[in-house]
Amino acid sequence: MIDVEKLKAQIDLRQLVERDLGKPRFRGRDYAAFKCPLHSEHKGYSLVVYAHRWQCFGKCHAGGDAIAWVQHYHQFTFHEACERLANGDLPQIENVTAARRVPEPIAQPPDAAWQAKARRIIEKAQDRLWSPEGQRAWGYLIWERGLSEKIIRLAQLGYVPGAPTAWREIDGLNVPCGIVIPWIVDDAVWGIKVRRAAGEQRYQQVSGGSIRGCLYLADRILPRTPLIITEGEFDALIAWQVGWDFARAAAIGSASHARIDRRWYGTLLGVPRVIACMDADAAGEGAAAQMAAISGAVKCVQVPSGKDLNEFYQQAGENAVKEWLQTIVNQGVQS
Numbered sequence: 001m002i003d004v005e006k007l008k009a010q011i012d013l014r015q016l017v018e019r020d021l022g023k024p025r026f027r028g029r030d031y032a033a034f035k036c037p038l039h040s041e042h043k044g045y046s047l048v049v050y051a052h053r054w055q056c057f058g059k060c061h062a063g064g065d066a067i068a069w070v071q072h073y074h075q076f077t078f079h080e081a082c083e084r085l086a087n088g089d090l091p092q093i094e095n096v097t098a099a100r101r102v103p104e105p106i107a108q109p110p111d112a113a114w115q116a117k118a119r120r121i122i123e124k125a126q127d128r129l130w131s132p133e134g135q136r137a138w139g140y141l142i143w144e145r146g147l148s149e150k151i152i153r154l155a156q157l158g159y160v161p162g163a164p165t166a167w168r169e170i171d172g173l174n175v176p177c178g179i180v181i182p183w184i185v186d187d188a189v190w191g192i193k194v195r196r197a198a199g200e201q202r203y204q205q206v207s208g209g210s211i212r213g214c215l216y217l218a219d220r221i222l223p224r225t226p227l228i229i230t231e232g233e234f235d236a237l238i239a240w241q242v243g244w245d246f247a248r249a250a251a252i253g254s255a256s257h258a259r260i261d262r263r264w265y266g267t268l269l270g271v272p273r274v275i276a277c278m279d280a281d282a283a284g285e286g287a288a289a290q291m292a293a294i295s296g297a298v299k300c301v302q303v304p305s306g307k308d309l310n311e312f313y314q315q316a317g318e319n320a321v322k323e324w325l326q327t328i329v330n331q332g333v334q335s
Contacts (some may be wrong), residue, residue, distance in 0.1 A: 007054065011066045011150045017049045020073055023098040024049075026059070031289050038062050038072055043212065048286045057286030058256055065311050107213040107261035109188040114208045117171040118182075118189040121206065124170065125158025125180035134159040137179055143246055144299035146313050151241045155217075155233075156182050164198035176204040181233050183211050183253075188199040190214045193233065193253070203254075216251040223270035228330040231255055231279050231287060239277070242313070242322045247275075247329050252291075255283035258292060274298045274326055301328055 014032045018024060024032035025045045027069055036047035040061040046058025055063035070081035111114065128134045129152075137159040147157075162177030164167055169175070183190040191209025195204050205211065209281045216233050217240065226247045228239040231254065236269040239249035252260065255278065260268075268274065276291040278284035280302045288300040303312035304324060313321045 002150075004082060007082065008065050008067065011085065012051050013054055013066050013069065014049050014051060015068060016066055017047075017054065021047075026290060028289060028292050033290055036060060036062075037148065044256075045290060046256065046286070048289045053135075055282065055286055057290075058281050106263045107210060109185075110208055110210050111192045115117050115189045117173050118192055118206065118281065121157060121160075121170050121173065121175055121192060122156055122180065122182045122184075122189070125160050126156060127158075128161060129157060129159040129180075132159055141179065143312060144314075145238075146241075146318070147234070147237055148241055151237050155237055156184065158182070160194065164196055173206055173208065178204075183209070183214060184214055185214065185216075185218045188218075195234075211253055213259060213263075214253075214266045215260055215267075216253055217248070218250055218264055218267060221248050221250060221267050221271065224272060225275045226275065227268070227271045228275045228277055228325065228329075229291065230277050230309055231284060234307060235277070236323070238310050238313050242318055243325050243329070246326060252287065255279065255287040256283075273329065275304065276300045276315075277309055281307065282307075299328075 017034065018032065021034050024034050026033035030050060032049050033045040034047040034049065035041040035045055036056045036058050040054060041058055044058060047054065047056050053063065053065055053202045054069055066085060067081045070076055070085060071078060074081070074084070076084060077286050110118070111124065126283060129138055141152055141157060142149070158180035160168060160175055160177045160180055162169070164177065167174050168177060173193070176196060178197055179195040181193040181195060183193065188247065191211035191214070192206040193211065194204050196204060196207070203265065217236055220240065221227055228243065228247055228249045230236045230239060230249065230251045233251050233253065236249040236251035239247070274297055276298050278288040278291070280301070292298050292300050303309055306312040308316050309321070
């Protein structure tokens with residue numbers, strides 16, 4: 001009879017998955033990151049594997065232990081997976097896409113026609129935010145999110161009025177109603193995200209953008225200045241606002257988009273220290289692992305309280321957040 005727990009404890013999942021998928025794209029002290037074959041991943045490296053567990057932080061969200069991996073990848077039953085692992089008898093699958101490391105093209109912003117439409121949407125949304133019609137949205141940004149008027153203007157935040165789950169056609173593009181968050185880097189519009197007031201999916205995008213792989217606020221990064229990278233845009237804006245005198249901030253936009261395109265690597269090379277402050281949840285842990293794999297200079301932290309930096313700010317206040325960020329930036333990692 002197979003002792004399942006003993007069997008799982010004896011197996012290093014990182015070696016098992018590497019046998020199936022080839023060398024990992026990223027490797028840290030405790031984990032390895034691969035393209036996830038379970039949902040035929042083409043961009044990103046969402047499959048994060050530790051010694052005794054694995055998790056896809058991408059589209060399929062699958063995860064588990066060594067037995068679960070063999071079940072998912074080799075299509076065996078639980079009993080078959082246990083027997084194969086115990087006997088070391090697993091088929092070698094050849095021509096695995098994940099093992100063929102073909103360089104991906106450098107990310108590019110959308111074409112000029114789309115950007116022209118996007119700019120008009122952004123301008124109209126800004127006008128609405130600062131009009132009487134946008135008073136409630138403006139109050140949300142100031143009082144609930146804690147953003148200053150200066151940061152709101154610098155980020156070019158805006159507002160599209162309408163029902164919480166409604167969409168409006170503006171210049172031929174379908175735009176969700178809510179707080180408009182433009183992704184503008186080096187004067188190019190990469191995408192437009194919208195934070196809705198309600199609905200199952202609070203964050204939506206205007207179709208046609210190229211946010212995946214982009215880095216929100218990348219053009220605000222300064223050489224020789226520490227950088228704080230967060231998941232969400234509001235977290236980055238708070239970090240920028242609070243750390244104005246000693247750091248800059250950027251965001252990946254989502255834990256499932258933790259891959260930073262190599263287009264921005266040159267910018268990151270001039271930064272003396274990168275602090276990755278992802279959300280305090282399982283997806284955030286996976287995103288932090290991918291961020292740490294970029295460079296040994298990346299230090300991963302989590303906020304002392306709350307799920308993310310913005311929630312920590314709301315709970316503890318600006319002074320507490322500033323003190324915590326200064327400690328991390330000046331002395332290293334402190335979680």
